[in-house]
Amino acid sequence: MNDHTLNFLYLVHGGNYLRNFFIILTFIITGLVSAVVIGIDFETIRGTDDYDDEQEGLREQIIIRFSHVVATDTPKGQTARKFAQLVEAKTNGRIKVHIYANGSLYNDTNEWEAIQNGNVEMIAPATAKVSELFPKWGILDLPYAFPTHEAVTEAYEGKIGKTLLANLHNTNVKGLTFWYNGYKQLTNQVHVIKLPDDVNRLHFRIMPSPVIKEQFNQVHASTSSLPFNKTYQNLEVHFIDGQENTISNIYSKKFYEHQPFVTMSNHGYLGYGVFINKPFWESLSEYNQSAIQAALSEATDWGKRHAIEMNDHYTRELRKKDVVTIHFLTTREREQWKNAWKAVYDQMTTIIGNELMDEVHRIQNKYNSRE
Template sequence: MRTVITITAFIITGIFTALFFGFDLSNASSSLEYDDEQEGIKDKIVIQFSHVVAENTPKGMAARRFASLVESRTNGEIKIQVHSNGTLYSDQNEYEALREGRVEMIAPATSNLTKRFPKWQVLDLPFAFPSYQAIEEAYQGEIGETLLSDLEQDDIKGLTFWYNGYKQVTNSSHPILNPEDFHRLHFRIMPSPVIESQFEQLGASTSELPFNKTYRNLEVDFVNGQENTASNIYSKKLFQDQSYMTISNHGYLGYAVLINEAFWNNLSDEHREIIEGAMTETTNWVRRHSIEMNDESTRKLRQEENLQIDYLTQTQQEAWEQRLRPIYEETESMVGSKLMKKIYKLKDKYSN
């Protein structure tokens, strides 16, 4: 009983004190920390940029560089959040995410656009681009303009092309030097009809697999090999379960940098100009440095004791080209003679 009386008296005393003296919240308010990160957060423009490769690759480093330039030149008004290694979307679903506005920017391999836009297959033609100068002219000239304009039907704006490098072949069975060496091997490929036809012409089977599942499928021997740039092979450790690598330079791997068109149109003229300027600067940077990065990755791969690296001779390359020549006729029936004539002209211009 005494306990109840004591508690009741304590409560009454507390209420009386509060009513008599009042509540002073001034000290409590002044002690709260100010979070400057929240200042103007509603006024910031956030761009989600999703890609699937490692950060220490040409595309990964270009994305970071581009984001930094835009944020600096807009004084933080635009913040680009880069999501690498497919942490946001894989190469199989990033394009739909862009169309639906779930992400603002992506930079897919050009091969990943070929089934939706057949003309893009010309960029996968084997040995079509004999030099880096040929690639630059294709990307920055009429061929690139034609391909990027196709994206408008999906309300996607193509900003530019980014560079990576020439593709090489790895496998776990034996050295690949002649066309016959592909016979009965199984390769991971990107979803491109031209690439699929390339391996069929060489007598190999293929499976279309997401880039970030390639390592696992090599590890469990679901596929015998794959084709990729040296920077991707090294950064994703695709060589670890491969015994042989052929420096073939048979195709070029590059990227299309895309932005959701509705989002783009809602930006101010000033912000669009800044983004385009930063994109031009980044594109020039990655064009130069992608060559260095792939050369460096090749040097590191040569140091791997369990990986044998072979280089095609001129005679062997000619044998590959001869075997793969029918693909050009197949592709022309799908993309049209006008675009193919540009490819032939470019190839002849830069051939030795």
């Protein structure tokens, strides 16, 4: 093979090599440019106003720890459970509510501190316990303040409730709503209580409310403020003679085992303030806040209806107990209790204020005829 032939072959094959090289280089450059363009496009998409922050919740599940002190088979326990189910359903499982009942996480003496510090996200204490920190809340403990269930609803959802929920100033706690239980009754282990004189010198367990304490002072009974989950033990050892509570709590905690005398007095209403840790709440997206509020509204309406049913059911069950004597106050007896407690209103007006007290009287006048 001569030199001209070799040169020809070299040029042909060398050209193929160069052509292949340029083709490969073109592919590489095209890929890099595409990556840059696509990357810029993704960043542009992230920055648009149309970005749906609902998708953010899919990346990480949010847990709400909800602590309360009563049994699960009570109005509050069942409403909390309903709320948890609704939150999970409305957020497609992105938010889950873990409920800690019976004071298993925090009791009613330390749950407020826990929510303040962010150690728990939600609590629902009895309104009476809030009055120890915010005295105006004592308006909900006034004896015979709200004569019917409709009156209670008007107080919770109207001017009184809105004022109280906004009264949690300088705290890490946001007030959300009120939950329902029922009217309080008197129990004791000594004798049947019919008139105010019947509690003279008896010792009662009460919630830490200045208004409730003054009620019992007015009828010459002594009191001890004890945690709810310690009440049964103190009844058992006879440290206290009696207590006041809803029938659902009396029955679910078996207080009747040491309190054979029950007086259906309906002298006050036991409900709950529902609170959430404020920094936690503010960390949630508007979408998640709306979902929680919608679930809360639906659960509250559900709980209001079922609270009446549950207390009626437990009343029927309690009447079947041979060891229990139940007395229903007559109209005349109730009037004597109201008269005995008139002084409580006078003493609490300076703390609660004329504006809210006027609202209580307006509600009383509206619903007393329907009692």
